[in-house]
Amino acid sequence: MITKRIIPCLDVKDGRVVKGVNFLGLADVSSPVKLAKFYSECGADELVFYDITASAEGRALFTDILCEAASSVFIPLTVGGGINTTEDFDRVLKCGADKVSVNSGAIRNPDLIHAAAQKYGDQCVVLSVDAKRVDGGYHVFAKGGREDTGMDAIEWIKRGQNMGAGEIVLNSIDTDGVKQGFDLEMLGAVCEIATVPVIASGGAGNMEHFTDLFKALPTVDAGLAASIFHFGEVDIKALKEKLRNDGINVRL
Amino acid sequence: MTAIIDYGVGNLFSLKSSFAVIGENAVVTNDPETIDKADRIILPGVGAFGDAAKKLFDSGMADVLLQQAAKGKPILGICLGMQLLFEKSYEYGEHKGLGLIKGSVKPMSDILSKEYKIPQIGWNALRFVGERSPLFKYINEGDFVYFVHSYYGADCGESLIADVEYGFDVTAAVADKNVFGTQFHPEKSGEVGLKILKAFCELN
Numbered sequence: 001m002i003t004k005r006i007i008p009c010l011d012v013k014d015g016r017v018v019k020g021v022n023f024l025g026l027a028d029v030s031s032p033v034k035l036a037k038f039y040s041e042c043g044a045d046e047l048v049f050y051d052i053t054a055s056a057e058g059r060a061l062f063t064d065i066l067c068e069a070a071s072s073v074f075i076p077l078t079v080g081g082g083i084n085t086t087e088d089f090d091r092v093l094k095c096g097a098d099k100v101s102v103n104s105g106a107i108r109n110p111d112l113i114h115a116a117a118q119k120y121g122d123q124c125v126v127l128s129v130d131a132k133r134v135d136g137g138y139h140v141f142a143k144g145g146r147e148d149t150g151m152d153a154i155e156w157i158k159r160g161q162n163m164g165a166g167e168i169v170l171n172s173i174d175t176d177g178v179k180q181g182f183d184l185e186m187l188g189a190v191c192e193i194a195t196v197p198v199i200a201s202g203g204a205g206n207m208e209h210f211t212d213l214f215k216a217l218p219t220v221d222a223g224l225a226a227s228i229f230h231f232g233e234v235d236i237k238a239l240k241e242k243l244r245n246d247g248i249n250v251r252l
Numbered sequence: 253m254t255a256i257i258d259y260g261v262g263n264l265f266s267l268k269s270s271f272a273v274i275g276e277n278a279v280v281t282n283d284p285e286t287i288d289k290a291d292r293i294i295l296p297g298v299g300a301f302g303d304a305a306k307k308l309f310d311s312g313m314a315d316v317l318l319q320q321a322a323k324g325k326p327i328l329g330i331c332l333g334m335q336l337l338f339e340k341s342y343e344y345g346e347h348k349g350l351g352l353i354k355g356s357v358k359p360m361s362d363i364l365s366k367e368y369k370i371p372q373i374g375w376n377a378l379r380f381v382g383e384r385s386p387l388f389k390y391i392n393e394g395d396f397v398y399f400v401h402s403y404y405g406a407d408c409g410e411s412l413i414a415d416v417e418y419g420f421d422v423t424a425a426v427a428d429k430n431v432f433g434t435q436f437h438p439e440k441s442g443e444v445g446l447k448i449l450k451a452f453c454e455l456n
Contacts, residue, residue: 001417002374003396040442045375071269076398076440096265098400098440121299123371123400166371195366197373219367221374251375251396 003251004214004243005045005222006236007078007199008229010035013052015061017230036069039229042236044075045251048101048224051081063095070096078126084108089116093124101126101169104142107149110163117164122196127165129153131186132173138186145173153186158193168194169224171201179205179228182213187220197221204228207239211246254278254453255290259313261297261304261332270439274450284316291456293320297332301341301357301403304332305349314350321352326430326455328387334426334433335405343403352431355408360401360422368419371402376416376436378424385413385427386455387434390447397424397436397444405435430455 011018016030036047049069051062059082070077079092080101089100100120106112106127117125130145131138131153138153157168170190172183182203191198200213201224210223228234240250254271256264258280271278278294279286287293295317297304308314321327329337338349341357349357360370375396380388399416405423414425426433432452438445 002372002376002399005374067265070266071272074266074270074273074439074445075442076400093263094265096263096269098263098266122402123298123373167373195369196371197369219369221369 001249003045003249004220005199006043006210006239006250007046007048007222007224008039008044008236009048009050009201009224009226011050011052011226012062012065014058015065018052032065033068033072035230036073039236040073040075043240043252044236045222046076046078047073048078048080049097051079053082063091066092066095066097080126080128085112086115086119089120089124093120099124099126099167101128103128103130104144106160107140107142107151110159113160113163113165117166122164122166125165126167126169127157127160128169128171129157129160130171130173133186138189141173145171145176154189154193157190161195165196167197167199169199169201172203175203176201178203181205181209182223184213184216187213187217191217191219194219199224201225204234207234207242210239210243211248214243214248215246253290254292254294255287256280256294256296257287257313257317258282259304259307259311261299261307263298264296267294267296267330267439270446270449271453274446274453276449276453282311282313284312287316287320290325292326292328292453293317295327295329295333295336297330297336299332301332301335301343301349302345302347304336305341305347308336308350309348317350318352321350321431324430326452327352327432328452329431329433330439331401331435331437334435335403337426337431337433338405338408341403353405353408353411353426353428353433355411356406357403358406360404360418364419372399372418372422374399375441376418376424378414378416380414381412382410385425385432387413387425387427387432387448387451389451389454391444395444397434397438397441397448399424399436401435405433
C-alpha cells in the first residue's frame with residue numbers, strides 16, 4: 001500500500017534557509033544542504049526547496065545549492081519559486097530536482113503547465129495554489145499570497161489537472177501560520193475534484209494535526225510544513241511513529 | 253565502470269550522484285565503445301514510451317543494448333527504462349520495446365478504480381516474488397521504495413521478482429538472466445535504493 005508522505009519545506013534566500021531554524025546538535029542550522037540531509041535521515045519522504053530570492057546572483061546560488069543537495073540526498077526533491085518558463089524547469093531539473101512546482105508563473109501564463117507537462121511529463125509538474133476564503137468561495141492568491149486574482153481555486157485546480165499538473169499543493173492562507181491544524185474544509189473541497197495526488201499545506205502546529213488530516217481526509221496524500229520542523233517542535237521520526245500507531249500507513 | 257545510457261531522455265544527475273556515493277565509477281554516455289567497455293549498464297528514462305523508444309531505435313542505441321545483453325552484461329532499466337525492456341507498450345498507441353523482458357506495458361487506468369490516483373506517486377512496500385533476486389541481497393521484503401508512474405509492466409510471467417499493492421499487484425521489479433528492471437527509482441529511494449544499486453554493481 002502506498003504510504004502517506006511527510007514533506008518539510010525549506011525556504012531558501014541568498015543560499016540560506018529562512019523562517020528560522022532551531023536545532024540542537026546541528027551546527028550550521030541554516031545550511032540548506034545540511035538541513036536536507038538531516039531531514040532525509042529523520043525519515044522525511046520528500047523535500048521541497050523553495051527559492052525566495054529575487055536577484056540573479058541569489059538564483060545562481062540557489063541552483064548551486066540544489067546541485068549539492070541532490071548529490072547527497074537520495075529522496076525526491078521538488079523545487080519551486082521563480083518558475084515562469086520551461087527554461088526555468090530545465091535549469092532546476094538539470095540540478096537534480098525531480099518535480100517542479102509552479103504558482104504565480106502558471107497564473108500569469110497557464111499554458112506553462114501544459115508546455116512543461118508535454119516536455120517533462122505530468123509527474124514533473126506540481127501546481128501549487130495559495131487559496132483564501134473570499135465571499136463564500138475560495139480564491140486563488142498570487143505573489144506569495146498578497147494579491148487576490150479573483151479566480152475560483154476549485155476551478156483553477158480542475159483546469160490545472162486538465163492541462164497536465166501531476167500533483168496539487170494546496171496552501172490555505174486562512175490557516176497558514178496559525179498552527180491550529182490544516183484547513184480540512186478547504187482541502188475536502190479540493191479532494192472532491194482532485195484526480196491527482198493532493199499535498200496539504202498550512203496550519204500544522206503539532207503531531208495530532210497530521211493524524212487529524214489523514215483521518216478526516218483519507219484521499220490527501222501528503223502533509224507539508226516548514227517552521228514546526230525547523231524549530232524542532234515536531235520531530236519527523238516521532239511524527240511518523242505516531243501516525244503508524246494511529247493506523248496511518250507511513251514509511252518507517 | 254558503469255555506463256549510464258544517455259539518449260536524451262530525463263535527468264541523470266541524481267543517478268550519477270548515487271553511484272558516486274556507493275563508490276562506483278559511473279559514466280553518462282552514448283558512445284558504443286564506452287558502453288562495450290563498461291562492466292554494467294543502466295538504462296534510465298522518464299517521459300513517454302513512444303518518444304523514448306523512437307530515440308533508442310533511431311540512434312542505433314537499441315542494437316547496442318541488445319548486443320550487450322546477448323553478451324551477458326548486466327543491464328538495469330529504471331522506471332521508463334524498465335518499461336523499455338518489455339516487448340511492447342500501449343502508451344498512446346502501440347510501440348515496440350527492446351523485447352528483453354517478456355510482456356507488455358499497459359495503462360494502470362485500465363484496472364484501477366477512481367479511488368486510486370494516477371500517477372502512483374510515493375513510497376510503497378516491496379513484496380518479493382519467487383526466489384529472492386540477487387538485486388535484493390542487501391534489502392528486506394517490506395522495505396519502501398519510491399514510485400512515480402502511470403503505466404505498468406504486465407504479463408511478465410516468471411520475470412517478475414517483486415511487486416507492490418496499489419489497487420492491484422503492480423510490477424515493481426523484473427529480471428531475466430542478466431537483464432533487470434525496476435519500476436521504482438532506486439536513486440530516489442534513500443538507503444534502500446542505494447543498497448539495490450550496490451547489489452547490482454556486484455553482479456559481475
